[in-house]
Amino acid sequence: MAIACSCSCCLQVLLLWAALWTVALAAVAVPAKLKAAPAPVVAGPVSRVEDARMFQIYYGQSFKVIKNFGDGKSYLLMQNTSKMASKTKYCTGRIKSFVIPLANFSVDTTASPGTNAAMAFLNFSHLKYSLHHQFRSVSTEINISVFFLKRNKLLGVLESLKGITSNQVASQCVLQSYTSGNTQLVNRTDAQTLSQFSAQFISNIDDDKGCNFAAYVPLEEDTPLQRAEWIKYLGTFTNSEDRANAVYDAIKRNYLCLSKAAANLSTRFKPIVAWIVYTQGMWTFVKESYALQYVTDAGAEIVDATITNKRFNSSDSEDMDNFHAILCTVDVVIDQTYALEPAEYKLSTFLENINVSQDSCFSFVSNRSIWRFDKRIGVSGTLDWYDGAISQPQLVLGDLIEVFFPTGNYTTIYFRNLAKEEGVTEIGPEMCTRSMSAPMEPITLPCQ
DSSP states (O other), X not given: OHHHHHHHHHHXXXXXXXXXXXXXXXXXXXXXXXXXXOOOOOOSOOOOOSSOSSEEEEXXXXXXXXXXXXXXXXXXXXXXXXXXXXXXXXXSSSEEEEEESOSOEEEOOSSOHHHHHHHHHHSOOBOOOEEOOTTOSSOEEOOSOSSOBOOSOSSSOGGGEEEESOSOOSOHHHHHHHHTTSSEEOOTTOHHHHTTSSOEEESOGGGOOSTTEEEOOGGGSSSHHHHHTHXXXXXXXXXXXXXXXXXXXXXXXXXXXXXXXXXXXXXXXXOEEEEEEEETTEXXXXXXXXXXXXXXXXXXXXXXXXXXXXXXXXXXXHHHHHHHHHHTTOSEEEEOOOOSSGGGOOHHHHHHHHTOOTTOOOHHHHTTOEEESOSEEOGGGOBGGGTHHHHOHHHHHHHHHHHHSOOSSOOOSSOEEGGGTOOOEEOOGGGOOSOTTOOOOOOOOOOO
């Protein structure tokens, strides 16, 4: 009996030993590089790029990396509480490093609509007006302020804006920050002064002359939503991802809802739109992707590109005859011609440039549907189109739906009707009535 027990015990020991030996061999057989490593724990909020194609964001435990496809650089953003931030500094042709959240920053606002758009993401606009679209059965009043006030702290970080290279901006709160002394005017060529800021945002990558320069290029995106998503880009520099995500989600949801509603407004034949521009005596059809996307999303149709791929000389009668022939087929005209003084660009200016009379039989003339997007202007005629409109594409889309399917119960924000002699709205610092540190919700237009 003792012998049997002894044998049984020995067998169990041998089996246990064999099992342990098998596990040990299996562990040795797995290459070290294939062993699962613990996933890094990301500290803080995270943003994921959904639509934009010009940047991507990657997260580590105490850092972020922005891959900017505008200038081909990678920006290493290190949390100021990390050891990395105190030990690491990169400034090469491929990688730059920044300590975040930014203590302060400056923006190149000298003839740079792309960087002026950054202002819009730091603030947000509000308006009191009555809306009544066909896709909404009752009028809705957004009673936020007596007038359309822009940029009331989208991210709530406007206080950190300490430098601008020009006061020619279309942001009342940035203008107020400048007049109050919170933001200073700096020389865009003064490298020593610019180096004092934690970051200098630029839209012209050829102007990259400092280790703290960061390219900001939403205008290189193809669609309105892609441009609007650059709020997430700025949010990474200020650890404001949660806020940026919430704002973009609200904008995108409202934009897509409006676009769906516009599709239901279309009759058997969609309104035909000519988006045109007059430059140095030549008329051409605008082919910018974002503009064409707006027209499509608003339920209309742009003039066929196959018949508009040329320039029309205003001094050549045959050219203008061909141009007029195309225009005879359209219902709405959007005139993008540059005007040094937008307020002085009137219906007579347009008719003279296009060489037609006011009693012309063109549909867009007789139906009084001739539009420009220069309704809101800042200092020296700076257009808010390149500022607030980029951050709030849902408002532009709402304008265009009214342009293409007029109800008469909606007050456009960015577009003014030349045919009805509609004037411009001038933006000044006195129009900013909000605290610079208080973020506000984006406007969402009624849609269901």
